[in-house]
Amino acid sequence: MYFPTYRPRRLRKNEALRSLVRETELSVNDLIYPLFIIHGQGVKEEIPSMPGQYQLSIDNLGAEIKEIVALGIPAVLLFGLPETKDEAASGAYDEFGIVQQAIREIKKLAPGLLVVTDVCLCEYMSHGHCGIIKDGEVLNDVTLELLAKTALSHAEAGADIVAPSDMMDGRVAAIRAQLDESGLTDIPIMSYAAKYASGFYGPFREAADSTPTFGDRRSYQMDPPNAMEALREVAMDIEEGADIVMVKPALSYLDVIAAVRSEFDYPLAAYNVSGEYSMIKAAGAKGWIDERKVTMEVLTGIKRAGADIIITYHAKEAAQWLKERNCLCQ
Ligand code: PBG
Numbered sequence: 001m002y003f004p005t006y007r008p009r010r011l012r013k014n015e016a017l018r019s020l021v022r023e024t025e026l027s028v029n030d031l032i033y034p035l036f037i038i039h040g041q042g043v044k045e046e047i048p049s050m051p052g053q054y055q056l057s058i059d060n061l062g063a064e065i066k067e068i069v070a071l072g073i074p075a076v077l078l079f080g081l082p083e084t085k086d087e088a089a090s091g092a093y094d095e096f097g098i099v100q101q102a103i104r105e106i107k108k109l110a111p112g113l114l115v116v117t118d119v120c121l122c123e124y125m126s127h128g129h130c131g132i133i134k135d136g137e138v139l140n141d142v143t144l145e146l147l148a149k150t151a152l153s154h155a156e157a158g159a160d161i162v163a164p165s166d167m168m169d170g171r172v173a174a175i176r177a178q179l180d181e182s183g184l185t186d187i188p189i190m191s192y193a194a195k196y197a198s199g200f201y202g203p204f205r206e207a208a209d210s211t212p213t214f215g216d217r218r219s220y221q222m223d224p225p226n227a228m229e230a231l232r233e234v235a236m237d238i239e240e241g242a243d244i245v246m247v248k249p250a251l252s253y254l255d256v257i258a259a260v261r262s263e264f265d266y267p268l269a270a271y272n273v274s275g276e277y278s279m280i281k282a283a284g285a286k287g288w289i290d291e292r293k294v295t296m297e298v299l300t301g302i303k304r305a306g307a308d309i310i311i312t313y314h315a316k317e318a319a320q321w322l323k324e325r326n327c328l329c330q
Contacts, residue, residue: 023304024300024303024304026296026299026300026303026318026322027322028071028072028073028074028318028319028322028323029072029074030303030307030308030309030310031073031074031075031309031310031311031312031315031318031319032073032074032075032076032077032114032116032269032309032310032311032312032315033068033073033075033076033077033311033312033313033315033316034053034076034077034078034079034311034312034313035056035064035076035077035078035079035102036053036054036055036056036079036080036081036207036208037055037056037057037058037061037078037079037080037081037098037099037101037102038055038056038057038080038081038098039057039081039082039083039098040057041057041059042057042059042060043055043056043057043060044056044057044060047203047206047207048206049202049203049206049207049274049278050203050204050206050207050274050277050278050281050313051278051281051285052281052313052317053207053277053313055081055207058098058101058102058105061102061105061106061109062109065106065109065110065113066109066110067316068110068113068316069110069112069113071315071316071319071320071323072319072323073113073315073316073319074113074114075113075114075115075116075160075161076106076113076114076115076116077116077117077118077163077311078099078102078103078106078115078116078117078118078159079099079118079123079207079208080097080098080099080102080123080124081098081123081208081209082097082098082123082124083098085123085124085125085126086124086125086126087125087126087127087132087133088132088146089121089124089125089146089150090124091123091124092120092121092123092124092146092149092150092153093146093149093150093152093153094153095153095156095157097153099117099154099157100153100154100157101157103115103117103154103157103158103159104157104158107158114160114161115158115159115160115161116159116160116161116162116163116190117151117154117159117161117162117163118163118165119147119150119151119154119162119163119164119165119166119175120147120150120164120165120166121143121146121147121150121166122166122208122210122212123208123209123210126213127212127213127214128210128211128212128213129212129215129217130143130165130166130167130168130217130220131143131146131166131168131220132146136214136215137219138219138220140168140169140170140220141170143166143168143171144168144170144171144174145174147164147166147168147171147174147175148171148174148175148177148178149178151164151175151178151179151189152175152178152179152182152184155179155182155184155187156182156184159187160187160188161187161188161189161190161243161244162175162179162187162188162189162190163189163190163191163192163246164189164191164192165192165195165248166192166220167192167195167217167220167221167222168220169236170240171191172189172191172236172237172240172241172242173240173241175189176189176240176241188243188244189241189242189243189244190242190243190244190245190246190269191237191242191244191245191246192246192248192271193230193233193234193236193237193242193245193246193247193260194222194229194230194233194234194245194246194247194248194253194256194260195221195222195246195247195248196221196222196223196224196248196249196253197216197217197218197221197222197223197224198221198224198248198249198252198273198275199275200249200251200252200273200274200275200276201249201273201274201275202274202275202278203274203275203277203278204273204274204275207274224252227255227256227259230247230253230256230259230260231259231260231263234260234263234264234266235264238264238266242266243266243267244266244267244268244269244309245260245264245266245267245268245269246268246269246270246271246311247260247268247269247270247271247307248270248271248273249271249272249273249275249276250270250271250272250273250276250302250305250307250310251272251276251298251301251302253270254301254302254305255305257270257302257305257306257307258305258306260306261305261306261307262306267308267309268306268307268308268309269307269308269309269310269311270302270305270307270309270310270311271311271312272298272299272302272310272311272312272313272314274313276298277312277313277314280294280295280298280314292317292321295314295317295318295321296318296321298314299312299314299318
């Protein structure tokens with residue numbers, strides 16, 4: 001329209017110019033790295049559908065945490081694989097449960113590293129659903145008590161942030177009340193506020209052994225076509241006391257991230273989920289895409305859409321690449 005007076009290419013001429021006018025800058029400070037913790041000794045089992053990601057036993061955390069800290073990643077998100085599962089998800093709120101043990105160990109290894117815990121019951125339930133089951137239905141209100149107990153046990157073990165991912169209604173209020181009653185008023189809640197019933201969780205369910213034995217999660221996780229509903233979910237969670245809200249998954253929901261960003265002035269996280277990671281790894285391994293370029297493009301895109309925080313399995317490699325770029329090595 002303004003051509004030839006305005007020539008957008010002028011500011012794309014070289015890297016110095018491009019970096020001068022760059023609107024979005026991905027930083028290692030934005031990243032949270034998920035970890036899968038398992039019982040046993042010396043376990044470092046690669047997750048077949050998530051190359052480069054492992055189930056780790058507690059005694060293997062030392063090396064892992066050292067690497068994460070050295071890369072400057074500020075936070076980890078913990079998932080646990082319990083020894084046994086039951087109909088009450090007892091392992092989720094056991095003082096000596098797998099996540100509780102891992103929290104204490106990580107806090108010993110690196111007190112400054114933020115430990116975020118996924119608060120959910122599915123990994124601990126014999127049926128793999130995120131709540132108590134009666135007559136084939138996932139019950140909402142009775143599940144809240146178990147979620148609150150789980151969040152409390154994580155916080156008591158030393159977690160810095162608790163992150164409920166179950167999608168039961170009212171769980172943020174229940175967790176906030178439980179933490180406050182127990183004197184843990186300073187522990188923030190990062191709620192998976194707009195979490196969709198997504199096919200992109202497939203590889204995670206292998207990693208965390210949390211596939212439901214019957215049915216699916218569509219009666220509690222959100223229906224993918226809905227965006228306005230995401231705003232209601234976020235508004236509710238903020239009202240109930242969420243400190244950070246999340247949209248999940250990220251890539252197929254960038255519009256939702258952008259909408260939440262423009263409606264709410266709360267810190268916003270996006271979860272770059274397992275299937276999004278696996279697709280890049282698979283196409284990269286086949287040589288179909290430039291893995292590094294695509295990864296950074298995806299993470300930057302999530303940030304550009306409006307996320308302040310990105311939970312991603314790419315965190316370690318992205319942190320390394322960001323370091324290399326910052327020193328102008330290439
Ligand atoms: C637990 C939970 C899931 C994920 C995070 N927390 C799985 C699910 O809801 O089925 C998915 C994370 C990923 O795919 O990377 N409810």
